[in-house]
Amino acid sequence: MFKIGNFVLYLFQKGVEAEKRAISFLSKLRNELQTDKPVTPLEDELPDATLWNEYLDYQRNLSNGNGEPSWFQSPWLYIECYMYRRIHAALAQNPPIDNFDVFKEGKAQNFFESQGAIIALCTYFQELLKNIKDLDEKQLQEEFFKLLQVSLWGNKCDLSFSAGEDSSQKSSPLQCLEDMVPFILVNDMEKLWSLLINAKNRKTDKCKVRVDIILDNAGFELVSDFVLADFLLSSKLADEVHFHGKSIPWYVSDTTKNDFNWTIKQLQAANHMWMSRCGINWEGNLKKGVWVYHDHMFWTLPHDFSSMAEVAPDLYADLQKSNLLLFKGDLNYRKLTGDRKWEHTVPFHQALNKFHPAPLCSLRTLKSDTQVGLKPGQGEEIQASEPEWMISGKYGVVQFDAAL
Ligand SMILES: O=P(O)(O)OC[C@@]1(O)O[C@H](CO)[C@@H](O)[C@@H]1O
Numbered sequence: 175m176f177k178i179g180n181f182v183l184y185l186f187q188k189g190v191e192a193e194k195r196a197i198s199f200l201s202k203l204r205n206e207l208q209t210d211k212p213v214t215p216l217e218d219e220l221p222d223a224t225l226w227n228e229y230l231d232y233q234r235n236l237s238n239g240n241g242e243p244s245w246f247q248s249p250w251l252y253i254e255c256y257m258y259r260r261i262h263a264a265l266a267q268n269p270p271i272d273n274f275d276v277f278k279e280g281k282a283q284n285f286f287e288s289q290g291a292i293i294a295l296c297t298y299f300q301e302l303l304k305n306i307k308d309l310d311e312k313q314l315q316e317e318f319f320k321l322l323q324v325s326l327w328g329n330k331c332d333l334s335f336s337a338g339e340d341s342s343q344k345s346s347p348l349q350c351l352e353d354m355v356p357f358i359l360v361n362d363m364e365k366l367w368s369l370l371i372n373a374k375n376r377k378t379d380k381c382k383v384r385v386d387i388i389l390d391n392a393g394f395e396l397v398s399d400f401v402l403a404d405f406l407l408s409s410k411l412a413d414e415v416h417f418h419g420k421s422i423p424w425y426v427s428d429t430t431k432n433d434f435n436w437t438i439k440q441l442q443a444a445n446h447m448w449m450s451r452c453g454i455n456w457e458g459n460l461k462k463g464v465w466v467y468h469d470h471m472f473w474t475l476p477h478d479f480s481s482m483a484e485v486a487p488d489l490y491a492d493l494q495k496s497n498l499l500l501f502k503g504d505l506n507y508r509k510l511t512g513d514r515k516w517e518h519t520v521p522f523h524q525a526l527n528k529f530h531p532a533p534l535c536s537l538r539t540l541k542s543d544t545q546v547g548l549k550p551g552q553g554e555e556i557q558a559s560e561p562e563w564m565i566s567g568k569y570g571v572v573q574f575d576a577a578l
């Protein structure tokens with residue numbers, strides 16, 4: 175008994191020491207940020223450190239003698255990613271808190287506060303499953319469009335955008351879909367449907383249809399992605415869904431493997447029949463191998479996706495096996511388009527800058543100032559009445575690129 179007590183005390187002290195080290199690392203980080211210090215190379219030995227340091231050299235070369243890359247001067251996308259990587263280093267080097275996710279609490283809260291919306295969605299979906307086999311093609315298409323839009327608007331719930339404040343889904347996610355259609359600035363849902371229905375109709379036993387979802391936020395958005403993924407399988411539009419999450423805590427609410435598994439467990443254990451049924455089915459999908467979770471360090475590097483083929487050829491080759499890639503969220507859109515100040519009328523295909531592993535689609539609510547593929551005058555017209563249109567999260571896109 176005494177020995178166990180000593181051991182617990184020892185562990186407690188180790189924990190306190192690790193916390194102190196992490197806090198001091200984070201204070202240093204805050205000071206560097208607030209005083210616009212030069213960006214420093216990473217000093218940890220995590221597997222991606224070399225790639226980060228090479229990227230810093232690349233930024234130094236870009237600045238072409240105009241001073242060192244620094245917190246206020248360097249590109250926003252790079253600096254913001256770098257900040258999350260440094261936060262990770264503060265914890266990852268510090269056992270026993272090396273696996274602690276500083277954003278876990280916020281993500282769990284988002285999930286619990288969205289409970290009503292999750293119940294509404296799971297109930298709707300389980301009712302739909304009861305007669306999905308009897309639906310004709312037109313009806314299937316309608317349901318696909320609905321669930322696609324729920325997943326699109328689910329992207330409003332992100333904690334980086336709301337600076338950690340409540341951003342849960344409060345209203346029923348299915349109710350106002352029709353009213354929100356005018357806010358979808360690029361609406362390629364028909365193109366997605368054609369791709370999927372043609373693949374289904376052409377399908378042979380040997381060739382499986384694979385859809386990949388490059389995930390964004392945990393909480394309500396993740397549940398909406400699960401429902402969409404289940405619909406794709408249950409309607410036989412796809413045979414496999416591959417999910418891609420983040421291997422380290424990222425942009426506050428992004429989904430890690432822990433969040434992915436935690437969410438399914440929470441649903442299973444819920445005191446609501448349809449929520450729990452969803453959780454049970456989804457764990458079954460993972461066990462059967464028709465749902466597959468992946469993570470890759472590339473998703474938490476600062477590089478935009480046009481560098482993927484060079485920096486992460488294994489990931490690029492894996493994505494090439496897919497029939498359709500669904501990229502969720504704003505950050506993925508920024509990385510798809512290189513976060514440049516493109517003219518709004520530049521075609522999406524061009525902004526992708528040769529990133530075409532497979533047909534792809536962005537499901538994104540606008541929270542940052544990059545938007546391509548609009549009709550002439552479309553952006554200017556909204557700008558005139560709503561100067562915040564690109565950062566308010568009120569508008570969205572379902573923007574497709576057929577690849578090659
Ligand atoms: O990718 P998400 O979750 O849709 O959005 C991430 C985001 O909120 O984080 C950044 C602001 O901190 C912006 O890039 C973007 O608005």
Ligand SMILES: [Mn+2]
Pocket residue numbers: 332334390391425427428503505
């Ligand atoms: Mn996010």
